[in-house]
Amino acid sequence: MSARGFALLLTALCTAAGCRLALGPVADGGELRLTLAIPASEVLELRTTAVCSAVSLGAALGLAGLALQVLLRNPLASPFVLGISSGAGFGVALVLAGAYAAGVSAVSFGGEIAGAMLGAFATLLLVGWLGRSRAGHDPTTLVLSGVIVGAIFSAGTMLVEQMVPHGLRGDLLSWMAGRLPELPGRTAFWTLLASVVAGWLVLASNARALDVACFTDDEALASGVDIVRLRRILFGVGGFLAAVAVAYAGPIGFVGLIGPHIARRLVGPRHTVLVAGSALAGAALLVTADTARQAIDLGTGRLPVGVVTALAGGPAFLWLLRSGRWNR
Protein backbone atom coordinates (compact mmCIF):
# COMPACT_ATOMS: atom_id res chain seq x y z
CA MET A 1 0.00 0.00 0.00
CA SER A 2 2.65 2.46 0.99
CA ALA A 3 4.98 1.94 -2.02
CA ARG A 4 2.15 2.69 -4.44
CA GLY A 5 1.07 5.63 -2.33
CA PHE A 6 4.55 7.13 -2.34
CA ALA A 7 4.80 6.63 -6.10
CA LEU A 8 1.52 8.49 -6.53
CA LEU A 9 2.58 11.35 -4.26
CA LEU A 10 5.94 11.67 -5.99
CA THR A 11 4.33 11.62 -9.42
CA ALA A 12 1.89 14.33 -8.36
CA LEU A 13 4.72 16.46 -6.96
CA CYS A 14 6.93 16.02 -10.04
CA THR A 15 4.06 16.72 -12.44
CA ALA A 16 3.08 19.86 -10.58
CA ALA A 17 6.70 21.00 -10.34
CA GLY A 18 7.22 20.32 -14.06
CA CYS A 19 4.15 22.36 -14.96
CA ARG A 20 5.22 25.17 -12.64
CA LEU A 21 8.63 25.30 -14.35
CA ALA A 22 7.19 25.29 -17.85
CA LEU A 23 4.13 27.45 -17.32
CA GLY A 24 4.39 31.18 -17.33
CA PRO A 25 3.72 34.41 -19.14
CA VAL A 26 5.85 35.18 -22.18
CA ALA A 27 5.92 38.54 -23.97
CA ASP A 28 4.30 38.18 -27.36
CA GLY A 29 4.24 41.34 -29.38
CA GLY A 30 3.91 43.68 -26.41
CA GLU A 31 1.34 41.44 -24.76
CA LEU A 32 1.93 38.83 -22.06
CA ARG A 33 0.67 35.40 -23.00
CA LEU A 34 0.53 32.25 -20.93
CA THR A 35 2.65 29.50 -22.47
CA LEU A 36 3.73 25.99 -21.58
CA ALA A 37 7.32 25.69 -22.78
CA ILE A 38 10.85 25.22 -21.55
CA PRO A 39 11.79 28.78 -20.57
CA ALA A 40 15.03 30.65 -20.95
CA SER A 41 17.67 29.74 -18.40
CA GLU A 42 17.32 32.86 -16.26
CA VAL A 43 13.54 32.43 -16.12
CA LEU A 44 14.02 28.74 -15.34
CA GLU A 45 16.28 29.70 -12.46
CA LEU A 46 13.65 32.03 -11.02
CA ARG A 47 10.95 29.40 -11.35
CA THR A 48 13.20 26.72 -9.79
CA THR A 49 13.60 28.98 -6.77
CA ALA A 50 9.84 29.39 -6.59
CA VAL A 51 9.32 25.61 -6.79
CA CYS A 52 11.93 24.93 -4.07
CA SER A 53 10.25 27.55 -1.91
CA ALA A 54 6.82 25.98 -2.42
CA VAL A 55 8.10 22.44 -1.81
CA SER A 56 9.77 23.42 1.47
CA LEU A 57 6.80 25.42 2.67
CA GLY A 58 4.32 22.69 1.72
CA ALA A 59 6.43 20.09 3.54
CA ALA A 60 6.62 22.33 6.61
CA LEU A 61 2.84 22.75 6.63
CA GLY A 62 2.24 19.03 6.07
CA LEU A 63 4.57 18.03 8.91
CA ALA A 64 3.17 20.69 11.25
CA GLY A 65 -0.37 19.49 10.50
CA LEU A 66 0.56 15.89 11.19
CA ALA A 67 2.31 16.72 14.47
CA LEU A 68 -0.65 18.77 15.68
CA GLN A 69 -3.22 16.19 14.60
CA VAL A 70 -1.43 13.53 16.66
CA LEU A 71 -0.84 15.95 19.55
CA LEU A 72 -4.45 17.07 19.76
CA ARG A 73 -5.82 13.67 18.73
CA ASN A 74 -8.03 15.62 16.39
CA PRO A 75 -8.25 15.27 12.62
CA LEU A 76 -9.31 18.92 12.36
CA ALA A 77 -6.07 20.22 13.83
CA SER A 78 -4.10 22.36 11.41
CA PRO A 79 -1.07 24.56 11.91
CA PHE A 80 -3.40 27.45 12.64
CA VAL A 81 -5.59 25.94 15.31
CA LEU A 82 -3.09 27.10 17.93
CA GLY A 83 -3.73 30.74 17.04
CA ILE A 84 -0.30 31.07 15.48
CA SER A 85 -1.43 32.76 12.26
CA SER A 86 -3.45 35.34 14.17
CA GLY A 87 -0.48 36.02 16.42
CA ALA A 88 1.78 36.42 13.42
CA GLY A 89 -0.77 38.71 11.77
CA PHE A 90 -0.82 40.86 14.88
CA GLY A 91 3.00 41.01 14.80
CA VAL A 92 2.89 42.23 11.20
CA ALA A 93 0.21 44.77 12.07
CA LEU A 94 2.34 46.09 14.92
CA VAL A 95 5.38 46.44 12.66
CA LEU A 96 3.29 48.34 10.10
CA ALA A 97 1.76 50.55 12.76
CA GLY A 98 5.18 51.18 14.27
CA ALA A 99 6.49 52.18 10.87
CA TYR A 100 3.52 54.49 10.42
CA ALA A 101 4.09 56.11 13.82
CA ALA A 102 7.77 56.55 13.02
CA GLY A 103 6.84 58.26 9.77
CA VAL A 104 8.12 55.51 7.46
CA SER A 105 5.84 55.25 4.46
CA ALA A 106 6.69 51.71 3.33
CA VAL A 107 7.94 48.66 5.16
CA SER A 108 10.32 46.24 3.52
CA PHE A 109 9.45 42.57 3.28
CA GLY A 110 12.09 41.75 5.91
CA GLY A 111 10.32 43.94 8.43
CA GLU A 112 7.10 42.03 7.95
CA ILE A 113 8.86 38.69 8.38
CA ALA A 114 10.42 39.87 11.62
CA GLY A 115 7.02 41.00 12.92
CA ALA A 116 5.37 37.73 11.88
CA MET A 117 8.14 35.66 13.45
CA LEU A 118 7.89 37.57 16.72
CA GLY A 119 4.09 37.33 16.80
CA ALA A 120 4.09 33.63 15.88
CA PHE A 121 6.60 32.59 18.53
CA ALA A 122 5.10 34.80 21.22
CA THR A 123 1.73 33.13 20.52
CA LEU A 124 3.32 29.67 20.54
CA LEU A 125 4.89 30.28 23.95
CA LEU A 126 1.72 31.85 25.34
CA VAL A 127 -0.55 29.00 24.14
CA GLY A 128 1.99 26.43 25.28
CA TRP A 129 2.02 28.00 28.73
CA LEU A 130 -1.77 28.32 28.94
CA GLY A 131 -2.30 24.77 27.68
CA ARG A 132 -0.04 23.17 30.25
CA SER A 133 -1.34 21.20 33.18
CA ARG A 134 0.38 19.00 35.73
CA ALA A 135 0.00 16.06 33.36
CA GLY A 136 1.64 17.93 30.46
CA HIS A 137 -0.17 19.41 27.47
CA ASP A 138 -3.84 18.63 27.61
CA PRO A 139 -5.35 18.53 24.08
CA THR A 140 -8.64 20.23 24.97
CA THR A 141 -7.00 23.02 26.96
CA LEU A 142 -4.47 23.56 24.16
CA VAL A 143 -7.13 23.89 21.46
CA LEU A 144 -9.28 26.21 23.57
CA SER A 145 -6.29 28.35 24.51
CA GLY A 146 -5.21 28.49 20.86
CA VAL A 147 -8.63 29.48 19.58
CA ILE A 148 -9.15 32.15 22.22
CA VAL A 149 -5.64 33.61 21.98
CA GLY A 150 -6.11 33.63 18.19
CA ALA A 151 -9.41 35.50 18.54
CA ILE A 152 -7.82 38.08 20.83
CA PHE A 153 -4.94 38.67 18.41
CA SER A 154 -7.33 38.92 15.45
CA ALA A 155 -9.27 41.61 17.29
CA GLY A 156 -5.97 43.32 18.10
CA THR A 157 -5.05 43.25 14.43
CA MET A 158 -8.37 44.89 13.50
CA LEU A 159 -7.81 47.52 16.17
CA VAL A 160 -4.39 48.37 14.76
CA GLU A 161 -5.81 48.33 11.25
CA GLN A 162 -8.22 51.11 12.19
CA MET A 163 -5.33 53.23 13.37
CA VAL A 164 -3.12 53.07 10.26
CA PRO A 165 -3.67 54.77 6.89
CA HIS A 166 -5.06 52.99 3.86
CA GLY A 167 -1.75 52.20 2.16
CA LEU A 168 -0.50 50.19 5.08
CA ARG A 169 -3.87 48.48 5.43
CA GLY A 170 -3.30 47.11 1.93
CA ASP A 171 0.05 45.66 2.96
CA LEU A 172 -1.54 43.98 5.93
CA LEU A 173 -4.40 42.56 3.88
CA SER A 174 -2.04 41.17 1.28
CA TRP A 175 0.04 39.54 4.01
CA MET A 176 -3.08 38.02 5.57
CA ALA A 177 -4.03 36.41 2.24
CA GLY A 178 -0.94 34.21 2.31
CA ARG A 179 1.58 34.61 -0.51
CA LEU A 180 4.56 32.60 -1.58
CA PRO A 181 7.61 34.85 -1.83
CA GLU A 182 8.70 34.68 -5.48
CA LEU A 183 12.22 35.65 -4.53
CA PRO A 184 12.68 34.56 -0.95
CA GLY A 185 15.59 35.95 1.01
CA ARG A 186 18.40 33.43 1.38
CA THR A 187 18.22 33.44 5.17
CA ALA A 188 14.46 33.01 5.16
CA PHE A 189 14.60 30.11 2.71
CA TRP A 190 17.44 28.26 4.42
CA THR A 191 15.79 28.73 7.82
CA LEU A 192 12.62 27.19 6.43
CA LEU A 193 14.46 24.27 4.83
CA ALA A 194 16.53 23.58 7.95
CA SER A 195 13.35 23.65 10.06
CA VAL A 196 11.66 21.16 7.73
CA VAL A 197 14.63 18.77 7.85
CA ALA A 198 14.91 19.06 11.64
CA GLY A 199 11.17 18.60 12.18
CA TRP A 200 11.13 15.64 9.82
CA LEU A 201 14.02 13.97 11.65
CA VAL A 202 12.45 14.47 15.07
CA LEU A 203 9.08 13.10 13.95
CA ALA A 204 10.61 10.19 12.04
CA SER A 205 12.75 9.17 15.00
CA ASN A 206 9.60 9.06 17.16
CA ALA A 207 7.49 7.31 14.51
CA ARG A 208 6.69 4.19 16.52
CA ALA A 209 5.81 6.19 19.62
CA LEU A 210 3.48 8.30 17.43
CA ASP A 211 1.65 5.10 16.44
CA VAL A 212 1.15 4.21 20.11
CA ALA A 213 -0.01 7.78 20.83
CA CYS A 214 -3.20 6.89 18.92
CA PHE A 215 -4.30 4.91 21.99
CA THR A 216 -5.75 6.55 25.09
CA ASP A 217 -3.14 8.17 27.35
CA ASP A 218 -3.41 5.33 29.87
CA GLU A 219 -2.87 2.70 27.21
CA ALA A 220 0.02 4.56 25.58
CA LEU A 221 1.71 5.01 28.93
CA ALA A 222 1.14 1.37 29.86
CA SER A 223 2.58 0.33 26.50
CA GLY A 224 5.79 2.10 27.44
CA VAL A 225 5.47 5.52 25.76
CA ASP A 226 6.21 8.58 27.90
CA ILE A 227 3.19 10.46 26.59
CA VAL A 228 3.98 13.69 28.45
CA ARG A 229 7.40 13.90 26.84
CA LEU A 230 6.00 12.95 23.43
CA ARG A 231 3.36 15.71 23.65
CA ARG A 232 6.07 18.23 24.49
CA ILE A 233 7.99 17.12 21.38
CA LEU A 234 4.88 17.31 19.18
CA PHE A 235 3.97 20.75 20.47
CA GLY A 236 7.53 21.93 19.88
CA VAL A 237 7.83 20.53 16.36
CA GLY A 238 4.27 21.36 15.24
CA GLY A 239 4.31 24.83 16.72
CA PHE A 240 7.79 25.68 15.50
CA LEU A 241 7.14 24.55 11.92
CA ALA A 242 3.81 26.41 11.85
CA ALA A 243 5.44 29.57 13.18
CA VAL A 244 8.28 29.42 10.65
CA ALA A 245 5.82 28.74 7.81
CA VAL A 246 3.54 31.62 8.79
CA ALA A 247 6.45 33.99 9.15
CA TYR A 248 7.73 32.91 5.73
CA ALA A 249 4.55 33.21 3.70
CA GLY A 250 1.65 34.39 5.83
CA PRO A 251 -1.24 32.16 6.72
CA ILE A 252 -1.72 29.58 3.94
CA GLY A 253 -4.68 27.47 4.93
CA PHE A 254 -5.75 23.87 4.29
CA VAL A 255 -2.37 22.46 3.16
CA GLY A 256 -1.47 21.42 6.70
CA LEU A 257 -4.99 20.15 7.29
CA ILE A 258 -5.46 18.10 4.12
CA GLY A 259 -1.87 16.98 3.50
CA PRO A 260 -1.78 14.43 6.34
CA HIS A 261 -5.28 13.17 5.44
CA ILE A 262 -4.29 12.51 1.84
CA ALA A 263 -1.10 10.84 3.03
CA ARG A 264 -3.02 8.56 5.41
CA ARG A 265 -5.20 7.37 2.58
CA LEU A 266 -2.29 6.81 0.23
CA VAL A 267 0.43 5.39 2.48
CA GLY A 268 -1.53 4.13 5.51
CA PRO A 269 -1.63 5.07 9.18
CA ARG A 270 1.84 3.93 10.26
CA HIS A 271 4.02 6.92 11.10
CA THR A 272 7.19 5.30 9.78
CA VAL A 273 5.74 6.14 6.35
CA LEU A 274 3.19 8.78 7.27
CA VAL A 275 5.78 11.40 8.29
CA ALA A 276 7.40 11.34 4.86
CA GLY A 277 3.97 10.99 3.23
CA SER A 278 2.59 14.10 4.93
CA ALA A 279 5.60 16.18 3.93
CA LEU A 280 5.30 14.96 0.33
CA ALA A 281 1.54 15.51 0.22
CA GLY A 282 1.92 19.02 1.64
CA ALA A 283 4.60 19.83 -0.92
CA ALA A 284 2.57 18.40 -3.82
CA LEU A 285 -0.53 20.34 -2.74
CA LEU A 286 1.25 23.67 -2.44
CA VAL A 287 3.17 23.33 -5.71
CA THR A 288 -0.10 22.41 -7.44
CA ALA A 289 -1.82 25.45 -5.94
CA ASP A 290 1.08 27.65 -6.97
CA THR A 291 0.93 26.26 -10.51
CA ALA A 292 -2.82 26.79 -10.72
CA ARG A 293 -2.27 30.35 -9.56
CA GLN A 294 -0.03 30.96 -12.61
CA ALA A 295 -2.77 29.82 -14.94
CA ILE A 296 -5.48 32.03 -13.43
CA ASP A 297 -5.22 35.49 -14.93
CA LEU A 298 -7.69 37.97 -13.56
CA GLY A 299 -5.93 40.86 -15.24
CA THR A 300 -5.05 42.35 -11.87
CA GLY A 301 -1.99 40.29 -11.12
CA ARG A 302 -1.69 36.80 -9.70
CA LEU A 303 -3.91 35.58 -6.90
CA PRO A 304 -2.22 35.06 -3.54
CA VAL A 305 -1.61 31.32 -3.15
CA GLY A 306 -3.56 31.33 0.12
CA VAL A 307 -6.71 32.21 -1.82
CA VAL A 308 -6.15 29.25 -4.16
CA THR A 309 -5.53 26.77 -1.33
CA ALA A 310 -8.64 27.96 0.50
CA LEU A 311 -10.84 27.91 -2.62
CA ALA A 312 -9.69 24.43 -3.63
CA GLY A 313 -8.88 23.08 -0.18
CA GLY A 314 -12.22 23.85 1.41
CA PRO A 315 -14.27 21.76 -1.04
CA ALA A 316 -11.56 19.06 -1.07
CA PHE A 317 -11.79 18.80 2.69
CA LEU A 318 -15.57 18.59 2.57
CA TRP A 319 -15.29 15.82 -0.02
CA LEU A 320 -12.91 13.92 2.26
CA LEU A 321 -15.37 14.38 5.09
CA ARG A 322 -18.39 13.25 3.06
CA SER A 323 -16.64 10.28 1.48
CA GLY A 324 -16.43 8.97 5.04
CA ARG A 325 -13.19 7.20 4.46
CA TRP A 326 -10.92 9.77 6.03
CA ASN A 327 -8.98 8.45 8.91
CA ARG A 328 -9.58 9.61 12.39
Added chain:
Amino acid sequence: MESMTPDIVLAAECVSLRYGATRALDCVSLAVRRGTITAIVGANGCGKTSLLRVLAQVIEPGGHAGTVTLAGVDQHGTAAARATRRAFVPQRPEVSASFTAREVVRLGRHAIGTNEAAVGRALEDVGLSLRADQTFHTLSGGERQRVAIARAFAQLDSGGVWLLDEPLSGVDPAEVARIIGALCRRVTSAATGSAAVLTLHDPGLARAIATDAIVMREGRVLASGDAASVLVPSILSEAYRHEMVEAPCWLAPRLGAGVRMRS
Protein backbone atom coordinates in the same frame (compact mmCIF):
# COMPACT_ATOMS: atom_id res chain seq x y z
CA MET B 1 8.62 -0.39 51.84
CA GLU B 2 10.27 -3.62 52.93
CA SER B 3 11.46 -5.86 50.11
CA MET B 4 8.77 -8.06 48.67
CA THR B 5 8.72 -11.78 49.22
CA PRO B 6 9.53 -13.61 46.00
CA ASP B 7 5.94 -14.74 45.81
CA ILE B 8 4.54 -11.19 45.52
CA VAL B 9 4.58 -9.71 42.00
CA LEU B 10 2.70 -6.46 42.64
CA ALA B 11 2.07 -4.61 45.88
CA ALA B 12 0.45 -1.36 46.95
CA GLU B 13 1.00 0.19 50.33
CA CYS B 14 -1.47 2.69 51.75
CA VAL B 15 -2.36 4.19 48.37
CA SER B 16 -4.61 7.24 48.46
CA LEU B 17 -5.98 9.27 45.57
CA ARG B 18 -8.04 12.44 45.31
CA TYR B 19 -9.85 14.00 42.36
CA GLY B 20 -10.17 17.56 43.60
CA ALA B 21 -12.25 17.38 46.75
CA THR B 22 -13.40 13.83 46.04
CA ARG B 23 -11.52 11.07 47.81
CA ALA B 24 -11.29 8.15 45.38
CA LEU B 25 -8.93 5.90 47.34
CA ASP B 26 -8.28 5.97 51.06
CA CYS B 27 -5.13 4.13 52.15
CA VAL B 28 -5.57 0.96 50.11
CA SER B 29 -2.97 -1.79 50.57
CA LEU B 30 -2.76 -5.06 48.72
CA ALA B 31 -0.31 -7.71 47.59
CA VAL B 32 -0.75 -9.80 44.46
CA ARG B 33 0.84 -13.26 44.54
CA ARG B 34 2.20 -15.00 41.44
CA GLY B 35 -0.12 -17.43 39.75
CA THR B 36 -3.28 -15.73 41.00
CA ILE B 37 -6.20 -13.92 39.43
CA THR B 38 -7.49 -11.19 41.71
CA ALA B 39 -10.93 -9.72 41.17
CA ILE B 40 -11.73 -6.23 42.44
CA VAL B 41 -15.46 -5.89 43.04
CA GLY B 42 -17.68 -3.22 44.51
CA ALA B 43 -20.46 -0.80 43.67
CA ASN B 44 -20.15 1.86 40.94
CA GLY B 45 -17.84 4.66 42.04
CA CYS B 46 -16.23 2.68 44.86
CA GLY B 47 -12.74 3.20 43.39
CA LYS B 48 -12.17 0.00 41.39
CA THR B 49 -10.91 1.75 38.27
CA SER B 50 -8.91 4.28 40.28
CA LEU B 51 -7.17 1.46 42.12
CA LEU B 52 -6.38 -0.33 38.88
CA ARG B 53 -4.96 2.85 37.30
CA VAL B 54 -2.81 3.48 40.35
CA LEU B 55 -1.59 -0.14 40.26
CA ALA B 56 -0.80 0.30 36.55
CA GLN B 57 1.07 3.52 37.43
CA VAL B 58 -0.63 5.45 34.65
CA ILE B 59 -1.73 8.22 37.05
CA GLU B 60 1.01 10.80 37.20
CA PRO B 61 3.29 10.76 40.26
CA GLY B 62 2.09 13.27 42.83
CA GLY B 63 -1.52 12.57 41.91
CA HIS B 64 -1.64 9.96 44.62
CA ALA B 65 0.06 9.08 47.87
CA GLY B 66 1.51 5.73 48.90
CA THR B 67 3.74 3.35 47.00
CA VAL B 68 3.19 0.79 44.27
CA THR B 69 5.88 -1.84 43.76
CA LEU B 70 6.16 -4.00 40.68
CA ALA B 71 8.50 -6.95 41.08
CA GLY B 72 11.55 -6.74 38.86
CA VAL B 73 11.16 -3.04 38.03
CA ASP B 74 12.91 -0.13 39.72
CA GLN B 75 10.54 2.14 41.65
CA HIS B 76 11.61 5.06 39.47
CA GLY B 77 11.87 3.05 36.27
CA THR B 78 10.81 4.51 32.92
CA ALA B 79 7.45 3.86 31.28
CA ALA B 80 9.26 1.52 28.88
CA ALA B 81 10.78 -0.49 31.75
CA ARG B 82 7.41 -0.92 33.43
CA ALA B 83 5.85 -1.97 30.14
CA THR B 84 8.05 -5.07 30.09
CA ARG B 85 6.38 -6.36 33.27
CA ARG B 86 2.81 -5.11 33.34
CA ALA B 87 0.07 -4.48 30.83
CA PHE B 88 -3.10 -2.46 31.23
CA VAL B 89 -6.42 -2.54 29.41
CA PRO B 90 -8.85 0.33 30.12
CA GLN B 91 -12.61 0.04 30.19
CA ARG B 92 -13.05 1.60 26.78
CA PRO B 93 -9.98 1.13 24.61
CA GLU B 94 -9.62 3.67 21.81
CA VAL B 95 -7.51 3.92 18.70
CA SER B 96 -7.59 7.26 16.88
CA ALA B 97 -6.06 5.98 13.63
CA SER B 98 -7.16 3.38 11.12
CA PHE B 99 -4.95 0.55 12.31
CA THR B 100 -6.05 -3.05 11.82
CA ALA B 101 -6.60 -5.29 14.83
CA ARG B 102 -3.28 -7.01 14.14
CA GLU B 103 -1.43 -3.68 13.99
CA VAL B 104 -2.98 -2.62 17.29
CA VAL B 105 -1.83 -5.88 18.90
CA ARG B 106 1.65 -5.38 17.41
CA LEU B 107 1.84 -1.90 18.92
CA GLY B 108 1.46 -3.49 22.34
CA ARG B 109 5.01 -4.74 21.91
CA HIS B 110 6.31 -1.21 21.30
CA ALA B 111 8.63 -1.30 24.32
CA ILE B 112 9.51 -4.98 24.11
CA GLY B 113 10.33 -5.71 20.49
CA THR B 114 8.53 -7.24 17.54
CA ASN B 115 7.44 -10.86 17.79
CA GLU B 116 4.92 -11.99 15.20
CA ALA B 117 4.44 -15.35 16.89
CA ALA B 118 3.42 -13.60 20.11
CA VAL B 119 0.97 -11.43 18.16
CA GLY B 120 -0.53 -14.51 16.51
CA ARG B 121 -0.89 -16.35 19.83
CA ALA B 122 -2.56 -13.34 21.44
CA LEU B 123 -5.08 -12.96 18.61
CA GLU B 124 -5.82 -16.67 18.81
CA ASP B 125 -6.41 -16.38 22.56
CA VAL B 126 -9.18 -13.83 22.07
CA GLY B 127 -10.64 -15.60 19.04
CA LEU B 128 -9.86 -12.86 16.54
CA SER B 129 -7.35 -14.58 14.26
CA LEU B 130 -9.79 -14.49 11.37
CA ARG B 131 -10.71 -10.84 11.78
CA ALA B 132 -7.19 -9.64 12.54
CA ASP B 133 -6.86 -7.67 9.33
CA GLN B 134 -10.04 -5.71 9.83
CA THR B 135 -9.71 -2.07 10.85
CA PHE B 136 -10.17 -1.47 14.58
CA HIS B 137 -12.97 1.05 13.89
CA THR B 138 -15.04 -1.48 11.99
CA LEU B 139 -15.11 -3.93 14.93
CA SER B 140 -17.92 -4.05 17.49
CA GLY B 141 -17.46 -2.83 21.07
CA GLY B 142 -16.90 -6.34 22.42
CA GLU B 143 -14.42 -7.11 19.64
CA ARG B 144 -12.48 -3.93 20.33
CA GLN B 145 -12.30 -4.97 23.95
CA ARG B 146 -10.88 -8.32 22.85
CA VAL B 147 -8.31 -6.63 20.59
CA ALA B 148 -7.13 -4.61 23.59
CA ILE B 149 -6.86 -7.79 25.68
CA ALA B 150 -4.89 -9.43 22.87
CA ARG B 151 -2.59 -6.41 22.86
CA ALA B 152 -1.95 -6.91 26.58
CA PHE B 153 -1.36 -10.64 26.02
CA ALA B 154 1.14 -9.95 23.23
CA GLN B 155 2.86 -7.30 25.33
CA LEU B 156 3.57 -9.80 28.12
CA ASP B 157 3.99 -12.90 25.97
CA SER B 158 6.56 -14.32 28.37
CA GLY B 159 4.59 -13.41 31.48
CA GLY B 160 3.96 -10.43 33.73
CA VAL B 161 1.11 -8.71 35.50
CA TRP B 162 -2.09 -8.02 33.57
CA LEU B 163 -4.32 -5.24 34.88
CA LEU B 164 -7.68 -5.36 33.14
CA ASP B 165 -10.51 -2.90 33.77
CA GLU B 166 -13.87 -4.60 33.17
CA PRO B 167 -12.30 -6.74 30.43
CA LEU B 168 -15.39 -8.86 29.88
CA SER B 169 -18.04 -6.14 29.56
CA GLY B 170 -19.69 -6.42 26.16
CA VAL B 171 -17.97 -9.73 25.41
CA ASP B 172 -20.29 -12.65 24.55
CA PRO B 173 -20.33 -15.74 26.83
CA ALA B 174 -18.40 -18.11 24.56
CA GLU B 175 -15.62 -15.56 24.20
CA VAL B 176 -15.66 -14.89 27.95
CA ALA B 177 -14.93 -18.59 28.49
CA ARG B 178 -12.19 -18.57 25.87
CA ILE B 179 -10.50 -15.42 27.21
CA ILE B 180 -10.69 -16.56 30.83
CA GLY B 181 -9.21 -19.90 29.80
CA ALA B 182 -6.34 -18.14 28.04
CA LEU B 183 -5.78 -15.80 30.97
CA CYS B 184 -5.65 -18.72 33.44
CA ARG B 185 -3.20 -20.56 31.20
CA ARG B 186 -0.96 -17.51 30.88
CA VAL B 187 -1.06 -16.67 34.58
CA THR B 188 -0.29 -20.20 35.75
CA SER B 189 2.09 -21.42 33.06
CA ALA B 190 4.47 -18.53 32.63
CA ALA B 191 7.72 -19.20 34.42
CA THR B 192 8.42 -15.59 35.30
CA GLY B 193 5.84 -14.97 37.99
CA SER B 194 2.63 -13.86 36.37
CA ALA B 195 -0.65 -12.67 37.81
CA ALA B 196 -3.78 -10.83 36.77
CA VAL B 197 -5.90 -8.22 38.48
CA LEU B 198 -9.31 -7.44 37.02
CA THR B 199 -12.20 -5.28 38.01
CA LEU B 200 -15.55 -6.99 37.54
CA HIS B 201 -19.04 -5.67 38.21
CA ASP B 202 -20.48 -9.20 38.37
CA PRO B 203 -19.55 -10.81 41.73
CA GLY B 204 -20.84 -14.18 40.51
CA LEU B 205 -18.44 -14.19 37.58
CA ALA B 206 -15.69 -13.00 39.91
CA ARG B 207 -16.27 -15.94 42.21
CA ALA B 208 -16.26 -18.35 39.28
CA ILE B 209 -12.95 -17.25 37.80
CA ALA B 210 -10.84 -15.52 40.45
CA THR B 211 -8.58 -17.07 43.06
CA ASP B 212 -8.44 -13.93 45.18
CA ALA B 213 -10.79 -11.00 45.64
CA ILE B 214 -10.82 -7.47 46.97
CA VAL B 215 -14.19 -5.99 47.89
CA MET B 216 -14.21 -2.20 47.93
CA ARG B 217 -16.56 0.38 49.35
CA GLU B 218 -16.12 4.16 49.18
CA GLY B 219 -12.44 4.03 48.33
CA ARG B 220 -11.49 1.55 51.03
CA VAL B 221 -10.90 -2.18 51.12
CA LEU B 222 -13.92 -3.75 52.81
CA ALA B 223 -12.56 -7.29 52.67
CA SER B 224 -9.82 -9.15 50.85
CA GLY B 225 -8.49 -12.67 50.61
CA ASP B 226 -9.49 -15.96 49.08
CA ALA B 227 -12.28 -15.36 46.55
CA ALA B 228 -14.48 -18.12 48.00
CA SER B 229 -14.41 -16.68 51.48
CA VAL B 230 -14.66 -13.01 50.52
CA LEU B 231 -17.30 -13.09 47.79
CA VAL B 232 -20.13 -14.14 50.10
CA PRO B 233 -23.57 -12.57 50.60
CA SER B 234 -22.80 -11.00 53.97
CA ILE B 235 -19.77 -9.03 52.70
CA LEU B 236 -21.28 -8.24 49.29
CA SER B 237 -24.51 -6.99 50.86
CA GLU B 238 -22.45 -4.50 52.80
CA ALA B 239 -20.44 -3.52 49.71
CA TYR B 240 -23.48 -2.95 47.48
CA ARG B 241 -25.79 -1.70 50.30
CA HIS B 242 -28.34 -4.13 48.97
CA GLU B 243 -29.21 -7.59 50.15
CA MET B 244 -27.30 -10.20 48.14
CA VAL B 245 -28.36 -13.86 48.15
CA GLU B 246 -26.87 -17.11 46.91
CA ALA B 247 -28.61 -18.12 43.69
CA PRO B 248 -27.83 -20.68 41.03
CA CYS B 249 -26.51 -19.05 37.91
CA TRP B 250 -29.33 -18.95 35.36
CA LEU B 251 -27.05 -19.42 32.40
CA ALA B 252 -23.29 -19.37 32.27
CA PRO B 253 -20.66 -20.45 29.78
CA ARG B 254 -18.86 -23.68 30.57
CA LEU B 255 -15.36 -22.67 31.56
CA GLY B 256 -12.32 -24.72 30.53
CA ALA B 257 -10.69 -27.37 32.71
CA GLY B 258 -7.89 -25.01 33.71
CA VAL B 259 -10.30 -22.50 35.26
CA ARG B 260 -11.29 -23.13 38.82
CA MET B 261 -15.04 -23.25 39.13
CA ARG B 262 -16.53 -22.49 42.48
CA SER B 263 -20.24 -21.82 42.06
